[in-house]
Amino acid sequence: MRVFNIGAVGGLLLLLAASCKDKKKDDVKPDDGSSEIQRVADSVYLFSREIYFWDEIRNSTTYESFNPRQYAKGTDLETAEATLAAVRNTNANDKKKGYSYATDYYNAETGSMATQPESSYGFFVKSGWKSRKPASGTSSDFAGWFVTYVHPNSDAGKKGVQRTWKIVKVNNTNLGYNQASVDILNNMFYDETTKSATVTFEKPGGEQVALDLSIASFIPSSVLYSGILQSPKGAKAGYMVYKFFDLLEDSRTALETALGSFKNAGIKNIILDLRYNNGGFTRTQDYLANSLSPATVSNGNKMYTYYYNADLQAGNYTLMRTRHAYSATYYKPEANTVNFNKTDNSKGFPINPTNLYIIVGDQTASSAELLINDLKPYFNGNIKLIGDDHTFGKPVGFFPIDLFKKVTFWTVSFMTRNSSDQQVSYDGFAPELKIYDGVDKAWGDVTEDCTKAALDLIDGTPVISAVTTGTSARAATSLPKVQLKKQYYDNMLR
Numbered sequence: 121m122r123v124f125n126i127g128a129v130g131g132l133l134l135l136l137a138a139s140c141k142d143k144k145k146d147d148v149k150p151d152d153g154s155s156e157i158q159r160v161a162d163s164v165y166l167f168s169r170e171i172y173f174w175d176e177i178r179n180s181t182t183y184e185s186f187n188p189r190q191y192a193k194g195t196d197l198e199t200a201e202a203t204l205a206a207v208r209n210t211n212a213n214d215k216k217k218g219y220s221y222a223t224d225y226y227n228a229e230t231g232s233m234a235t236q237p238e239s240s241y242g243f244f245v246k247s248g249w250k251s252r253k254p255a256s257g258t259s260s261d262f263a264g265w266f267v268t269y270v271h272p273n274s275d276a277g278k279k280g281v282q283r284t285w286k287i288v289k290v291n292n293t294n295l296g297y298n299q300a301s302v303d304i305l306n307n308m309f310y311d312e313t314t315k316s317a318t319v320t321f322e323k324p325g326g327e328q329v330a331l332d333l334s335i336a337s338f339i340p341s342s343v344l345y346s347g348i349l350q351s352p353k354g355a356k357a358g359y360m361v362y363k364f365f366d367l368l369e370d371s372r373t374a375l376e377t378a379l380g381s382f383k384n385a386g387i388k389n390i391i392l393d394l395r396y397n398n399g400g401f402t403r404t405q406d407y408l409a410n411s412l413s414p415a416t417v418s419n420g421n422k423m424y425t426y427y428y429n430a431d432l433q434a435g436n437y438t439l440m441r442t443r444h445a446y447s448a449t450y451y452k453p454e455a456n457t458v459n460f461n462k463t464d465n466s467k468g469f470p471i472n473p474t475n476l477y478i479i480v481g482d483q484t485a486s487s488a489e490l491l492i493n494d495l496k497p498y499f500n501g502n503i504k505l506i507g508d509d510h511t512f513g514k515p516v517g518f519f520p521i522d523l524f525k526k527v528t529f530w531t532v533s534f535m536t537r538n539s540s541d542q543q544v545s546y547d548g549f550a551p552e553l554k555i556y557d558g559v560d561k562a563w564g565d566v567t568e569d570c571t572k573a574a575l576d577l578i579d580g581t582p583v584i585s586a587v588t589t590g591t592s593a594r595a596a597t598s599l600p601k602v603q604l605k606k607q608y609y610d611n612m613l614r
Contacts, residue, residue, distance in 0.1 A: 154189075160196045160523050161188040164203040164222075167521050168531040170437050173429055176210040196526040197222060204529055211532075213546050219516060219532050226520055226528040237337045241317075242274020243267050243281055244396075245305060247297070252556045252569060254508035262297035264288070264322070265305065266559035269363065269396050273338040279331050281321065284562050288328065289320035324560065342366040342400075345393075345563035346378035348385055351575040358382030358471075359571065361393040361563050365400025365487040368407055375404075379411050379471060388474040391574045395479045395507055395557060399486025399514075402458075409494045410462050415472040416498060417460050422539040423494050426456035426517075429533075443521075476503045477574035480551055485512035489544045490536055497540045504577060505551040506570050513548035553577075554585040 154162075165188035169177050191202035200222035208214040248263040249255075264286035270277045287295055290308055295301040308317050316334040323329065345361040360378045365371075382390065390412060409423055431437060432451040449455040462470040476499060478492060489511050496503055515537075518530035537543050553573055561568035566575060573583045 155192075156524060156526075157192045157194075157196060157199050158189045160199045160527060161191050161203045163521070163523050164188065164200050164529055164531070165207065167439050167529075168204075168207045168220075170439050171429070171432060171519060171531065171533045172207065172211075173516055173532045173534055174211040174214070175429065177207060178429075178431070180210065196524065197224060200523070200527045200529045204531065207531060213516075214532055217512075217514065217546070219514065220518070220530060222527055222529040224527065225522060225525050238271070238274075238340045239335060239337045240274070241309065241333050241335055242276045242338060242340075243270040244309070245287060246557065246559055248286065248559045249556070252558070254554055254556050259297045263560070265295055265301070267321075268557075268559055269344055269361075271338060271340045271344075271363075273341065275334050275336045275338070276331075277338075279333065281331065281333075282562070284324050284560055285321040286560075287319055288322050289318075289330075291318050292320075340364070340366075341374070342371045343374040343378055346381070347564050348381065348387065349391070349564065349566055349571070349575065351566075351579045352581070353579040355389060355575075355578045356385065356387055357389040357391050357477075357575060357578055358385070358387040358473075359391040359393065359564060362397055362408075364397055365402070365404040365408075367401055368404045371404060372407070375407070375411075383471050387471065389477070389578050390471065390473045390475070391477045391479065391571065393479040393563075393570075394484045394488045394491075395481040395570070396483045397485075397488040398483055398512070399488060402487055402490065405487045405491050405494075406458060409491055410460055411471055412473060412476060412491075413460060413462065413470065413495060414474065414498055414502070415470075416500075417462065419459070419461050419463060421460045421498070423458045423460050424490065424536045424538050425453050425458070427453060427535045427537060428456075432533075440519075443519075474502060475578065477577060478503065478505050479570045479574070480505050480507035480509075480511050480549065481557060482509040482512060482548075484548075486514050486517075489514060489549065492549055493536070493538045493542065493544050497538055497542075504553065504574075505549055506553045506555050506573050507551040508555060508557045508570075510550050511544075511548035513544065513546045515544035515546070553583055555583075 165183070165186055169181070172178070186206070188203050188206075191199060191206060193199045193202055204220050204222055208218065208220050214220055244267070245265045246268045248266045249261045250263045251261050266286045267281060267283050269283055270281050272278075287305075289295065290304050293304060295304065307314060316332065318330055318332050320328055320330045340363070342362060342364050343360060344363050345359075347359055349357045349359045351357065358378075358381070392412065406423065428451040432440070433453075435446070435448060435450075444450070476495065480488075480492075484507070492503075492505070492511070516532045516535045519533045520528050520530055522528050535543055555573045556569040558565075558567075558569035558571075561571075564571075566572060576583045
């Protein structure tokens with residue numbers, strides 16, 4: 121069995137386990153004259169009833185009371201989405217966060233053999249504030265819509281777009297801090313009928329440049345930046361911006377280059393920037409956890425455990441037997457515990473850092489949160505979270521279920537807990553230091569707010585959280601954020 125793992129924002133942190141299909145079966149009802157659309161609805165409900173992590177769907181619904189065929193729509197995907205929405209409504213956490221979801225058919229066999237291409241502009245944006253305080257939310261404090269990150273292989277990356285630039289116009293329409301601008305940006309990034317836009321950027325020096333940008337397929341970069349920084353008092357720190365947990369085979373070279381340089385330089389202070397990391401493969405998480413665990417961690421120490429519902433653990437399931445080879449311990453915790461293994465012949469690990477500073481935000485999700493949760497018990501307080509917001513909050517994951525090679529759905533199927541038997545909170549991790557996301561500063565700039573806070577901590581310089589006032593009043597009037605779209609790596613993939 122090949123397994124995938126965690127990721128998520130805007131409703132995302134997922135753990136996926138792609139099952140072997142020794143007995144492939146795409147529907148769960150006999151050929152009773154029903155349409156494929158109806159069988160998709162049946163399948164989504166009946167698989168969910170069997171594997172859903174939470175018990176409400178088994179305790180409070182039957183096939184007749186749920187009546188999945190009432191959610192049949194015009195297409196397989198629309199049907200799966202509608203049925204899953206009803207499944208989510210049976211659990212408060214899934215309903216609130218929208219963890220379970222459906223996509224067009226995802227081929228697990230080919231999808232896990234190479235880096236997944238992304239089809240997008242290749243960058244994203246965020247509001248910046250003149251006061252340099254998190255989430256100010258007032259028009260007078262608004263500094264602009266800043267580029268947060270850029271994938272170098274994307275159309276935007278190839279045309280020179282960089283973090284620190286801000287968008288001032290889209291198709292000759294000026295942007296500001298208003299709902300109309302939010303709508304324009306959301307439409308630009310996510311309206312499937314729109315494939316290009318003329319975007320006017322302003323560079324840090326004030327120069328403006330208009331670029332014709334297109335949505336195109338490209339291979340995203342998981343490591344956006346790495347380097348060795350120096351604190352004001354001369355201390356060295358390894359700094360890496362990690363965007364998503366790519367397949368280990370595909371990201372290992374980039375990770376080894378970054379981690380190897382830290383190890384060779386004898387670096388013991390690590391700044392890991394996960395502020396935009398929304399998850400990915402747990403095997404890569406395992407690699408990074410092994411690399412960044414302190415010297416007190418030994419081979420065989422528990423890293424984390426996957427937990428499934430009681431029926432799966434007891435072997436009381438039928439449909440999943442069509443998807444993998446059954447064993448009596450398949451879903452039991454003792455067969456699903458991951459331990460540290462720091463023995464590796466590569467140059468990537470172990471680094472055995474003394475201090476770990478992790479930069480986070482509300483896009484930090486899934487495997488990124490798993491990493492934090494796995495390492496916290498072993499650092500004895502020498503791990504600090506810095507950022508402008510809580511992480512997303514996604515301790516759960518999924519199995520991908522394929523139907524008719526038309527649609528794949530992901531319904532919450534398991535939870536992870538660390539060596540202290542702690543899960544990631546549904547509210548996420550709160551940063552110990554709430555610091556502004558310095559979107560007008562480049563990666564590796566030692567004056568960028570979060571990076572500077574980490575370097576000051578290394579020096580022993582007191583750092584004060586950038587606390588804003590009037591939070592409750594702003595919450596009632598602040599604009600919705602430009603929303604991130606669910607992507608393949610918004611998953612906890614085992």
